[in-house]
Structures are given as structure tokens and as C-alpha cells.
Amino acid sequence: MRYVIRRLAQTMFVVVVVTFITAVALRFLPGGNDVIVGLKAGPGATPEQANAVIKELGLDKSIPSQYFTWVKNFISGDWGLTFHTNERVADAVKRAVPVSAYLMVYAQVFALALAVPTAVWSAYKQNSRFDRLATTSAFGMLSVPNFIVAPVLVLLFSVQRKWIPFPSTYRSLWDSPVEHFKAFILPTFTIAIPLYAGYMRVLRADMINTLQSDFITTARAKGVGTPALLFKHALRPSLFSIVTSAAVQIGALMGGVVIVEGFFSLNGMGMLTVESIFAHEYPTVQYCVVILALIYVFTNFFVDLAYAWIDPRVRASRTLG
Amino acid sequence: MTDIEVITHDQAPEIPLVAASAPKQVRLRKRGQVAKWLSIAWLVFITFSALGANSLPYVPHDCPGETNAGCSTALIGDLLNKRELPPSWAFFADPERKVLADQPTHAGLLGTDSNGRDIFARSMLGARNSLLIAGLAITFGLAIGTFLGMVAGYFRGWVDTLIENLTNVLLAFPALLLAIFLVTFFNTPNTAESAEPRPLWPIILALVILSIPPLTRLVRANTIAYAQRDFVVAARSLGAKGSRILFKEILPNIVPTLLSFALTGMALLIVAEGALAFLGLSVEVPIPTWGKMIAEGSQRLRAGVWWISLMPALVMFLTLLAINLLGDVLAQRFNTREAIG
Numbered sequence: 222m223r224y225v226i227r228r229l230a231q232t233m234f235v236v237v238v239v240t241f242i243t244a245v246a247l248r249f250l251p252g253g254n255d256v257i258v259g260l261k262a263g264p265g266a267t268p269e270q271a272n273a274v275i276k277e278l279g280l281d282k283s284i285p286s287q288y289f290t291w292v293k294n295f296i297s298g299d300w301g302l303t304f305h306t307n308e309r310v311a312d313a314v315k316r317a318v319p320v321s322a323y324l325m326v327y328a329q330v331f332a333l334a335l336a337v338p339t340a341v342w343s344a345y346k347q348n349s350r351f352d353r354l355a356t357t358s359a360f361g362m363l364s365v366p367n368f369i370v371a372p373v374l375v376l377l378f379s380v381q382r383k384w385i386p387f388p389s390t391y392r393s394l395w396d397s398p399v400e401h402f403k404a405f406i407l408p409t410f411t412i413a414i415p416l417y418a419g420y421m422r423v424l425r426a427d428m429i430n431t432l433q434s435d436f437i438t439t440a441r442a443k444g445v446g447t448p449a450l451l452f453k454h455a456l457r458p459s460l461f462s463i464v465t466s467a468a469v470q471i472g473a474l475m476g477g478v479v480i481v482e483g484f485f486s487l488n489g490m491g492m493l494t495v496e497s498i499f500a501h502e503y504p505t506v507q508y509c510v511v512i513l514a515l516i517y518v519f520t521n522f523f524v525d526l527a528y529a530w531i532d533p534r535v536r537a538s539r540t541l542g
Numbered sequence: 543m544t545d546i547e548v549i550t551h552d553q554a555p556e557i558p559l560v561a562a563s564a565p566k567q568v569r570l571r572k573r574g575q576v577a578k579w580l581s582i583a584w585l586v587f588i589t590f591s592a593l594g595a596n597s598l599p600y601v602p603h604d605c606p607g608e609t610n611a612g613c614s615t616a617l618i619g620d621l622l623n624k625r626e627l628p629p630s631w632a633f634f635a636d637p638e639r640k641v642l643a644d645q646p647t648h649a650g651l652l653g654t655d656s657n658g659r660d661i662f663a664r665s666m667l668g669a670r671n672s673l674l675i676a677g678l679a680i681t682f683g684l685a686i687g688t689f690l691g692m693v694a695g696y697f698r699g700w701v702d703t704l705i706e707n708l709t710n711v712l713l714a715f716p717a718l719l720l721a722i723f724l725v726t727f728f729n730t731p732n733t734a735e736s737a738e739p740r741p742l743w744p745i746i747l748a749l750v751i752l753s754i755p756p757l758t759r760l761v762r763a764n765t766i767a768y769a770q771r772d773f774v775v776a777a778r779s780l781g782a783k784g785s786r787i788l789f790k791e792i793l794p795n796i797v798p799t800l801l802s803f804a805l806t807g808m809a810l811l812i813v814a815e816g817a818l819a820f821l822g823l824s825v826e827v828p829i830p831t832w833g834k835m836i837a838e839g840s841q842r843l844r845a846g847v848w849w850i851s852l853m854p855a856l857v858m859f860l861t862l863l864a865i866n867l868l869g870d871v872l873a874q875r876f877n878t879r880e881a882i883g
Contacts, residue, residue: 365862379844477717
């Protein structure tokens with residue numbers, strides 16, 4: 222329990238520092254307050270109007286006091302309006318989160334569903350033809366950046382064969398499921414390829430180690446069949462690294478697939494953040510950063526807890542230490 | 543592991559069942575050797591071309607005549623005759639644009655781009671900045687990361703806590719966002735009238751900062767493992783100072799790990815530079831980077847003009863593959879299986 226509290230404190234510390242750095246960094250981007258005033262009050266604003274805007278947004282206060290106001294607003298749910306469209310920032314974020322979440326979930330499920338059986342079989346039949354094919358192809362997949370995969374997929378499936386419209390438009394899963402999957406299939410594929418390769422390699426290596434341990438020999442000697450041996454006995458102790466990397470990817474996929482989102486015109490969190498920076502929509506950037514940071518630190522936090530479930534030894538060492 | 547097996551098989555050739563698998567092992571290793579040397583050859587070729595692109599015969603640079611007609615090099619293009627021509631081997635591809643009867647329909651090893659420039663020459667020249675950015679970034683990142691990681695892993699205590707929290711903060715920060723911040727912060731914004739050449743160093747700085755946290759973690763973990771070893775304890779009991787133990791005892795032992803990680807990291811940074819180029823944040827100098835070429839070419843993809851984007855992509859892919867492969871060879875040789883990321 223003490224461990225959980227300490228980790229939680231550390232987590233909150235990280236979030237606070239990240240958001241504070243963002244707040245400071247946004248103040249110092251080229252243009253600064255002039256850009257904000259220009260956006261809010263129009264290009265030909267009088268000094269009085271400009272001052273009114275600065276007062277209204279609290280830009281004349283010191284950075285720490287601005288930051289505290291921001292934290293207060295964030296917690297109370299009053300996220301303010303965007304500069305350009307006077308839309309509520311919360312609405313813009315609310316629109317972007319599901320897009321990113323769908324993409325992340327589809328890619329993860331797809332990658333894991335392929336990686337786990339491939340890795341298990343590869344490890345079991347080490348150095349077989351299947352294993353060599355799997356490892357070599359995974360190696361190749363790791364070396365293709367997503368901005369190369371995306372155009373190739375579009376070229377194959379949208380330009381040469383007109384199977385999938387490009388650029389596709391995002392539809393919600395409930396309104397029109399077919400359109401929804403048409404919009405998501407290529408980006409999912411693009412992201413899942415390197416994910417699959419990474420997971421496959423990590424799990425295969427761990428599986429090979431596990432399969433050499435004594436308890437597997439014992440289980441084999443007791444007459445446990447191959448599927449049960451692989452999936453019941455060997456898989457769980459081998460999950461350590463793959464769970465870690467899958468969890469790290471959750472945060473990375475929510476905000477870090479800007480290129481794929483942009484290429485397929487899916488307006489997820491990554492695109493929203495980047496476009497907001499370029500458009501000087503500072504409040505939106507700040508809320509995006511805090512959400513992404515929260516996702517990142519909390520997935521890490523839960524992974525740490527998950528370790529105890531996977532490996533009882535971790536549980537023991539923690540209660541002792 | 544494989545080594546041991548091969549040796550036992552050699553010693554016991556009279557058992558046919560076991561001996562049958564021995565050549566397979568040898569063949570596997572041979573195949574690995576071929577791949578390794580091919581990778582090295584490709585990297586040498588790319589580096590050589592990048593450095594010597596100004597004078598190499600296979601990278602045309604200057605146009606012979608007064609006019610640029612019929613001439614296409616890395617930087618000078620022939621807008622009239624050689625615009626967007628597919629590679630000369632691509633018999634299945636036709637130029638999207640109408641070509642005059644007496645003009646070529648295919649040009650160059652990798653085709654020509656929208657400005658009529660030769661994509662092969664451009665890719666070779668583009669290697670210069672791509673490799674320079676990634677190479678410098680990983681060098682600095684490695685230097686800083688190694689120092690922080692060793693200090694944290696050896697001295698532990700509050701230094702360790704401080705550095706750990708620092709890396710946590712950097713990792714929690716969306717990576718691309720950090721890069722965009724730094725690059726936009728140090729670049730003068732381009733206006734419609736004038737696009738000023740952008741310097742290389744903001745991108746390098748951004749990539750250095752991105753590469754520090756994972757490197758620090760890796761070095762820290764390695765240092766902790768070595769700090770318990772007998773030779774370090776012995777050095778300490780002889781009265782060696784912390785700095786001596788770090789640099790003379792621990793550092794030489796983690797260098798192999800660092801090398802393999804540097805290679806993998808360099809591949810990641812080449813990709814990261816490409817990602818920045820897609821957001822319009824890469825260098826604005828006449829010499830292109832691979833990322834920039836791919837990004838510019840992908841605009842024409844929907845029209846079916848695939849070579850402008852995919853040919854530099856192929857060069858980049860081969861380079862990444864070669865670097866990753868060498869990193870893997872190093873990691874296997876020194877038996878370091880640390881997770882990356």
C-alpha cells in the first residue's frame with residue numbers, strides 16, 4: 222500500500238512538471254501574446270482592446286499565478302474557449318479523443334492478436350522455417366516507418382484498386398459501422414505493422430527463455446499436452462516484457478501517431494495538438510498535453526500493479542521492501 | 543548457445559540424427575554473415591555517396607551546357623522535358639504528364655521528381671543531412687545519457703531519484719510535441735514572401751533531448767548490474783574515486799551495449815526526422831533530407847505518381863534495415879538483450 226501511494230505521488234509530480242513546462246514553453250513560442258491578442262481582438266485592435274483581451278485571459282499575471290488559475294480551471298472543468306472558433310476547448314478535445322481511442326484499440330488488438338500466437342509458435346519451434354520467416358519479416362517490419370507504409374497502402378488499396386476511399390471521413394461506430402471500419406482499416410494496419418513486429422520479437426525472446434526452465438520440463442514429464450503447455454504454463458511467466466511495451470504504446474498511440482492521423486485525415490489527439498500549436502491555440506495544447514501525460518503516467522502506474530499479478534515474486538519483493 | 547551445439551555436432555559426427563542438423567546451423571550462420579556484410583556494404587556506399595555527392599560520377603551535379611535543357615541533377619531540374627518521369631526500369635509505369643514524341647518517357651535509376659530533378663542523385667545527396675542529423679543527435683544523446691545513467695546507477699540516493707524523475711517527465715511529454723516546441727521555438731517563422739533557410743541544430747537538439755531518457759534508463763540499469771560486481775568492489779576497497787570507477791571500470795563494460803543501442807537509436811532518429819519533415823518542420827536548405835523528399839512526394843501519390851515518394855522511401859528503408867541488422871548483430875555478439883523504449 223505504501224508503495225502504491227509513493228508511486229501515485231511520483232505520478233502526480235510528473236504530471237505537474239509536464240504541464241508547467243508546457244505552460245512556460247507556450248509563453249515563449251515566437252509571437253507570444255501578440256498572436257493571441259491578434260486572434261482574439263482581430264488584426265486592427267486598438268491598444269485598449271488589446272489590454273482588455275490580455276486582462277480577460279490573465280496574460281498580465283506572472284507565469285506561476287497563471288498556471289495556478291489554469292490548474293483550478295482544469296479541475297473545475299471550465300476549460301475555456303478556443304481563439305479561432307470560440308468553441309469550447311472541452312468539445313474539441315471530446316471530439317478528438319474517441320478517434321484516437323478507436324485507432325489505438327484497433328491497432329493494439331490487431332497487433333496483439335497476431336503477435337501472441339506467432340511468437341508462441343516461433344519460440345516453440347525455434348529455428349524452424351516458420352520461425353525464420355516470422356523473425357525475418359518482423360525485422361523488416363520494424364524498419365519501415367509508418368510514413369512509408371501509409372502511402373504504400375493507399376497506393377495499393379485506394380489508387381490502384383478503388384476498394385477503400387481516400388481520404389476517408391470519420392464516422393462513429395454506431396451511426397455507420399461500415400464507413401467507420403473503412404475509415405479505420407488502413408490507418409490501423411499502418412500502425413499495427415511495427416507494433417506487431419515489436420511485440421512478436423519481445424514475446425518470442427521471453428518465451429524461449431521460459432521454455433528452457435525446469436518447470437516446463439516437469440510439466441512435460443507429467444504429460445501435459447503441447448497447447449496446454451504453451452498457453453497455460455509458459456505464456457503467463459513470459460508476458461512481462463510484452464505487457465510493458467504494450468502499455469507504453471497506449472500513451473504513445475493516443476498522441477504520437479500524428480503522421481498517420483494526418484495522412485488519413487483522422488482528427489485524433491495527435492492532430493489536434495499539433496494543429497493547435499501551429500494555430501497558436503494555446504489552451505487546447507495545454508489540455509491535450511495534460512490528457513496525454515495523464516494517460517501515459519497512469520498506464521505506467523497500472524502496469525506496475527499488473528506486474529504483481531503476472532509474477533508473484535514481484536509482489537513478495539514489494540511487501541518486503 | 544548455437545556455438546556450443548555446432549561444436550558438439552562436429553565432435554560426434556557418427557550419430558547421423560544429430561549430425562543432420564549441424565549443417566543447418568552452419569547455413570543459418572552463413573546467411574547471417576551475408577546479411578551482415580551486405581548491410582555494411584550498403585552503409586559504406588550510402589556514407590561514401592553522401593560525402594562525395596558533389597564530385598561522384600554517378601551523382602550528376604553540374605549541367606554541361608548553358609541551358610538546363612535535358613539535364614537533371616540532384617539540385618537542378620529540367621522542368622520542360624524530364625518532369626515526373628518514372629524510373630527507367632519501370633516498364634509498367636507511364637508518366638502522368640504528356641510527353642513530347644521525341645522526349646524520353648523514363649529517366650534515371652529512380653525517376654525524376656516534380657521539378658525534373660533526378661531522384662537517385664537527390665537521394666544520395668539527401669543521405670548527407672539525414673545521416674548527419676541522426677548521427678550527431680545520437681552521439682550527443684549517448685554522451686549525455688551515458689553520463690546521467692552512470693551517475694544515477696552508481697551513486698544512487700538523491701541523484702538517482704532526481705535523474706529518474708527527470709527522465710519520467712521527459713518520457714511523459716508527448717515526444718513529437720517536444721520536438722515541435724523546440725523546432726518552432728528556434729526557427730524564425732516563415733512568411734509567404736520569404737522562406738529563410740533553417741539551421742540544422744534545432745532539429746538535432748530536439749532529437750538529442752528525445753533520445754536522452756531511454757538511453758539514461760538503459761545505462762542506469764547496466765551500471766547497477768556492474769556496480770555489484772567483484773572487480774568494482776575491489777577497486778572501491780583499494781580507494782579508487784567514484785569518477786575513476788565509473789570511467790575505468792564500468793564504462794568499458796557497457797560500451798558494447800551502448801554501441802548496439804546507438805545503432806538502433808540512430809535508425810529511430812532517422813525516422814523521427816522524417817516525421818518532422820512531414821509536419822513541415824525539417825530543414826529548409828537546398829540539400830534535401832530523405833524525410834522531406836518522401837513528404838513532398840506523397841502529395842503526388844494520389845495521382846498515381848508513386849516513384850517520387852517511394853524511391854527515397856526505399857533508400858531510407860534499406861538504410862534503416864542495414865542499421866537495425868548491425869545493431870542486432872552487435873547485441874547478439876555481446877549478448878545484451880535490453881528492451882528498447
